[in-house]
Structures are given as C-alpha cells and as structure tokens.
Amino acid sequence: MLCITLYEFLRALSNLLKVNKSFVLFLSLIFITKSLMTIGVTVASKIANIINKPNVLANLPTTTIKIIAAYAVKRAIITFFISLIMLSFVREMVKKMTKKIVHIDLNAFFAQCEINKDKSLLGKPIAIGSNGKRGVVSTSSYEARRFGVYSGQSMAEARSLCKNLIVIPGDYHLYSKESYNFFSYLKKRYKLIEQASIDECYIDMTDCIPDDITERDYLLDLQLSLYKYTNLKCSIGLGDNRFLAKMASDYQKPLGLTIIHRENIEEILWPIKISNMFGIGKKTAPKLGKLGIKTIGDLAKTNSSEVKSLLESYFDSAKAHANGYGDDIVDPSPFDPKSVGASRTFLDDTTDYDEVKNMIIYLSKEVSNELKKYHKLSSTCSLTIRNQDFVTHSKQLTLTMPTNDNVVIAQTALIILDRFWKQEPLRLVGVAMLQVFDEKEGYRQMELFSKENIVKPLIDSNETVENLLLEGKLKKASSVKKNKKNNDKNPSYKPFVGLEE
DNA sequence: TCTGGGGTCCTGCGGCGC
DNA sequence: TCTGGCGCCGCAGGACCC
Structure with missing residues (x-):
C-alpha cells in the first residue's frame, strides 16, 4: 500500500x-x-x-x-x-x-433493427416512435440526426426539421430478439458481463486481453466479429472503471473505439462539455455553467462551495468521476426489478371517469403480467396522474398482503383515483407496484398469517373489475367509506392499510 | 414543437413511537 | 399528563438514465 x-x-x-x-x-x-x-x-x-x-x-x-x-x-x-x-x-x-472495464453501446439500435429488416431504409433519415400528435422520437438514424432529429423530441418537431423523415412505429418484440442475440454472443465469450439496458452492457475484461496484443487491436477484433455475427454496429469504450468506460463509448459514434485510462483523462475526458457527462442532466448542466463549470475538467479542479451546495451529496462522486475514479464492479446477475410499472398518455386530455378507469384496468394487467414474469410480489401500489399542464402527481397505498394479481392491483389503483382525482383533465395515467420482492419471500411472510387468508382468493382473477363492480362483489372506495356500517358487518378481508378508519 | 415509457436513486417532509 | 428531541420510516417529487 x-x-x-x-x-x-x-x-x-x-x-x-x-x-x-x-x-x-x-x-x-x-x-x-x-x-x-x-x-x-x-x-x-x-x-x-x-x-x-x-x-x-x-x-x-x-x-x-x-x-x-x-x-x-x-x-x-x-x-x-x-x-x-x-x-x-x-x-x-x-x-x-487497475481493472479493464468495457462498455458496449449499440448505435441507434432500434433504427439498425429496422434497417436490417428492410434494407431499402439504408441511408435514409428514419425515426422510431409513434406518429400520433403526441408521439416522440425514440431513436433516429444518423442520417436523421444530421437534420437535428434526436431522441425525446416531439415527432411534430422532428417532421418539421426533416421533411423526408420516415417515421416507423416501434417493434419492441423485434428489438428484444435482436438484443437477446447480440448479448448471448457476448455472454458466450465473457463471464463478467452486466446488461445495463436493451442496447448496452458492461464487461470486466481485466483477465481477458492477452499480453501479446494491444487493447485497441483486441477490441477492434471484437467489434468486427460482433458486426459479422449479429449484423449490428456498436461503439466500444474501455476504461479503468465503469464511468470512464461509459464516457469512452459515448466519445465516438457510430463504430467508435475509445480507451480512457486515468493517465489520459486530461486529453480525452477533461475537454468534454459538462452537459455530456454521465450523471449530469439537462437541469444541472446549465446551473453548473452559470457557476463557471463548462467542461468535465472544470469540475475535476473545482472546490467552489457554490458547486458543492448545488450538487450536494453527489459532489464528491461527480468530482471523483471527473478525476478518473469510480466504481469498477461488474455485476453479472440477471435483472432484478425493484419496481414494475406501466403508464399511457391519452390521445386527448380526458375528464371521462370510465376512460380513465378502463385505462387503469388495462395497465394493471400489464403490471401484473410483468410481476408474474419475474415471480415478484408487492404490497405498495402507486397511481400516477399527469394533468394538462404537464404537472405529475403520484399517490401510494399499502396493502396488508402482497400481491401480483391484476384485479387487486386495479382495485387498489381505482381506490387511489377515487380519493385523489379532482376530475381535472388528465393527460397521462400510470400504475406501478413498488418495492417488489421474490414470490418465495412473499409466501414466507404470508405463512405468518392464517392459512385461510392464503388459499381463499379475494375474487376470481378472470372476471373484469367492471363486472365485479356491477355484481356488487367489488365496491368503489368512496361507497365503502360512505357505507361504513356494512363494511363493519363483513370484516373478513381488509386489503388496504390506507383505508382502515 | 410541445413534450413517451420504462426504470433507479436521492432528498425533504411529516407522522409516529420512544 | 403534556411536551420536546430524536430516529425511523413511508410518501411524494425531482433528476437522471436509456
């Protein structure tokens, strides 16, 4: 030492x-x-x-x-x-x-998948995303980017910037399949690989690059074989840690290959604009700019108390990143979600209760399916609403028993809606289950309760909430609260902590 | 031009029990 | 019995990522 x-x-x-x-x-x-x-x-x-x-x-x-x-x-x-x-x-x-961490990023991934499917799109400006009046660009080809078409942009603006823009609705099944093939190829070659999203991953290559070959030659060979076997172009970044690897892969696109070791951060990392630093978003970058922090190098050298108070607890790790230090652990364990959610924006803002309710029922099914896919349960249901001014609010309700049942999720979300929605026009509604955990863990917890509670389902999952409401098997929270006497007569099941009076 | 949808992490605030 | 301090925890919102 x-x-x-x-x-x-x-x-x-x-x-x-x-x-x-x-x-x-x-x-x-x-x-x-x-x-x-x-x-x-x-x-x-x-x-x-x-x-x-x-x-x-x-x-x-x-x-x-x-x-x-x-x-x-x-x-x-x-x-x-x-x-x-x-x-x-x-x-x-x-x-x-010093570790050798590699970050691989598939260039304009969705666009590449579409071009591979339809070769006539090659060399043309394309954008993936909904073409509706509220659609946004999910990914654009490099030809479209030359016109200023970028992810997150409204499709209307994208079309106005690029008259010949070809808009393609996303085919997420295709992208998932292509992504699976790409990362399967890498997983065969490397043990320490962590998939960070559908189109990027980190690999710990500390013990993989032979001494008789340079890092650049080795990675160039990998990049070419990835293209040969998957027909997908990627940018590769190598660094001493995850941050440097990520910044390196972002440095040059498409088909970039950049190596950033701590020794060369001054030449490569420090001149990069602060807005392009991983972890500094569109809100923080302008604020840092006003304090004189224009580049990553400026952040690396600063000790300004104003910058410290702006970034708060993030200051230390951001400064360490800017000086080339950071986490170098690659976790190869499979994706383990902490929350599962689904949300949709309405074509037009709505005050129609039935429209909102139907959407919540639909979203609850999506959430339930995802929870079941990952064998997860949760006791915390969250409902998100966004109004016409783009202001977003979310409310939670905690159940006494964990669930992944679509009916219970819908029922809970509707109770939250009844309690908090003031009938103002809604732009978006979302349902999520938070702090999810493994089914096995959930059943161990349930064993603490009576057996009757475990085996007796609340209602048949195949029935719709609308039918249940009509048949009186399910009641709106508002009616339950008004009819407290009836509720007291049948205290067999109290799923909601938040409703106990 | 008018802003999707899926997540994670952090912070501040308030309620609650000791 | 009342009150203040403290720590814990749940909740809501914000910022960030792809």
Whole structure:
C-alpha cells in the first residue's frame, strides 16, 4: 500500500508540475540518495561523539576517507538501481490492480433493427416512435440526426426539421430478439458481463486481453466479429472503471473505439462539455455553467462551495468521476426489478371517469403480467396522474398482503383515483407496484398469517373489475367509506392499510 | 414543437413511537 | 399528563438514465 501511495504521489506531483514522470522520478531518487548520505554522515558524527572520539573522521588517513567515499558512492549507485527496479515493480503492480472495464453501446439500435429488416431504409433519415400528435422520437438514424432529429423530441418537431423523415412505429418484440442475440454472443465469450439496458452492457475484461496484443487491436477484433455475427454496429469504450468506460463509448459514434485510462483523462475526458457527462442532466448542466463549470475538467479542479451546495451529496462522486475514479464492479446477475410499472398518455386530455378507469384496468394487467414474469410480489401500489399542464402527481397505498394479481392491483389503483382525482383533465395515467420482492419471500411472510387468508382468493382473477363492480362483489372506495356500517358487518378481508378508519 | 415509457436513486417532509 | 428531541420510516417529487 505504501508503495502504491508513493507511486500515486509521484504521479500527482508530475501532473502538478506539468513535467515528465521520469524526470520527477530521477529528481526524487537524487534527493533520496543525497538525503540518505547526509543522514549517514550525521549518524556517523553522532556515534563518534557518543564514543567520545569526535575527531575520529578527521584523524583517519586520506586513503581510508577515499575508501569510505568510494564505498558510499557504490552504495548510492546500488540504492539508485534498486529503487528504480522497485518503482517499476510498483508500476506493474498498480497496472495489474487497475481493472479493464468495457462498455458496449449499440448505435441507434432500434433504427439498425429496422434497417436490417428492410434494407431499402439504408441511408435514409428514419425515426422510431409513434406518429400520433403526441408521439416522440425514440431513436433516429444518423442520417436523421444530421437534420437535428434526436431522441425525446416531439415527432411534430422532428417532421418539421426533416421533411423526408420516415417515421416507423416501434417493434419492441423485434428489438428484444435482436438484443437477446447480440448479448448471448457476448455472454458466450465473457463471464463478467452486466446488461445495463436493451442496447448496452458492461464487461470486466481485466483477465481477458492477452499480453501479446494491444487493447485497441483486441477490441477492434471484437467489434468486427460482433458486426459479422449479429449484423449490428456498436461503439466500444474501455476504461479503468465503469464511468470512464461509459464516457469512452459515448466519445465516438457510430463504430467508435475509445480507451480512457486515468493517465489520459486530461486529453480525452477533461475537454468534454459538462452537459455530456454521465450523471449530469439537462437541469444541472446549465446551473453548473452559470457557476463557471463548462467542461468535465472544470469540475475535476473545482472546490467552489457554490458547486458543492448545488450538487450536494453527489459532489464528491461527480468530482471523483471527473478525476478518473469510480466504481469498477461488474455485476453479472440477471435483472432484478425493484419496481414494475406501466403508464399511457391519452390521445386527448380526458375528464371521462370510465376512460380513465378502463385505462387503469388495462395497465394493471400489464403490471401484473410483468410481476408474474419475474415471480415478484408487492404490497405498495402507486397511481400516477399527469394533468394538462404537464404537472405529475403520484399517490401510494399499502396493502396488508402482497400481491401480483391484476384485479387487486386495479382495485387498489381505482381506490387511489377515487380519493385523489379532482376530475381535472388528465393527460397521462400510470400504475406501478413498488418495492417488489421474490414470490418465495412473499409466501414466507404470508405463512405468518392464517392459512385461510392464503388459499381463499379475494375474487376470481378472470372476471373484469367492471363486472365485479356491477355484481356488487367489488365496491368503489368512496361507497365503502360512505357505507361504513356494512363494511363493519363483513370484516373478513381488509386489503388496504390506507383505508382502515 | 410541445413534450413517451420504462426504470433507479436521492432528498425533504411529516407522522409516529420512544 | 403534556411536551420536546430524536430516529425511523413511508410518501411524494425531482433528476437522471436509456
């Protein structure tokens, strides 16, 4: 550890003095050798004083002094070379301790899938997304990007920027299949691989790149074989940690290959605009700009209290990232969701209760299916509504028993709707189950309750909520609250904590 | 031009129990 | 019996990512 600290100190010193590391190393060794010799002479004089022979050195014959001097020079030279060997050893050690994290990003992935399906689209400006009046661009081809068409943009604006834009509605089954093929190929080659989304992943390649091939050549070969076997183009970034790898893959697109080690952050990372730094979004970037932080290099060097108070707890990790430090763990375990949700924007804002209710029932089925797919349960249901002013509100309700049943989810979401919706026009509605956990864990918890509660279903899952409401098997929360006496007569099941009075 | 849909993580606030 | 301080936890909202 001491050796590593010394090495890091030398590196920092060379960065600070803006001189070559070898020069600093040379100066340091001269300084150390000279210090050791001075200490040696001082120690010799002290010993001479202790043994009451202060003139012992002066009384020595000239030949003896020459021999001692020659011996001292010999020792100094040996010390110099030993230090040199030790430092190169430390260097190697630090190099070995540094990980090689790779980030692979599929370029304009959805657009590539569409082009592979229909070759006539090759070279044309295309955008994936809904063509409706409220559609937005999900992905655009590089030809469309030249017209200023980007993800997140409204389709109306995209069409106005690029008159020949070909709009394609998304085929998410196709994209999932292509993504599966691409990452399956990589998973066969690498053990430590973490899929971060449908079109990107991190791989720990620390022990994968052979010594007799450069990192660049190895990754270039990988990039070509990925294209050969999957017909998909990707950008690859290699760094000492996840942050550097991610920034490296973003550096050049399409088909980019960038390597960022801590040693070269000043040339590659620091000139990048702060708005392009991973973790700094469109809200924070302008605020940082006003404080004089225009590039990642500015953030790396700042100690401004204003920047600290703006970024709060994120300041330390953001500054560490800007200086080339960060998390280098790649977790290969499969995706384990913490929440599952579904939401839809209405074609037109609505105040129609039935329209909102039907949408909630539809979304609850989607959420239920996803929970079942991952074998998950949850006790927390959340309803999100967005009004015509684009203001979003969400409310939660906690159930006494965890569930993944679509009817119970719909029932809960409708109760929240009844309690909080003031009948203002709605733009969007969303249903989500939060803090989800494994079914096995859920059943262990349920065993704490009576067996009757576990085996007796509340209602038949195949029935629709509308029918249940009509038949009186299911009641709106509002009616339950008004009819408290009836509710008290039948206290067999109280699914909602939030409704207990 | 007028803003989708799926997530994660963090923060502030308020309720609650000790 | 009342009150303040403290920590915990649930909730709502915001920012960020793809």
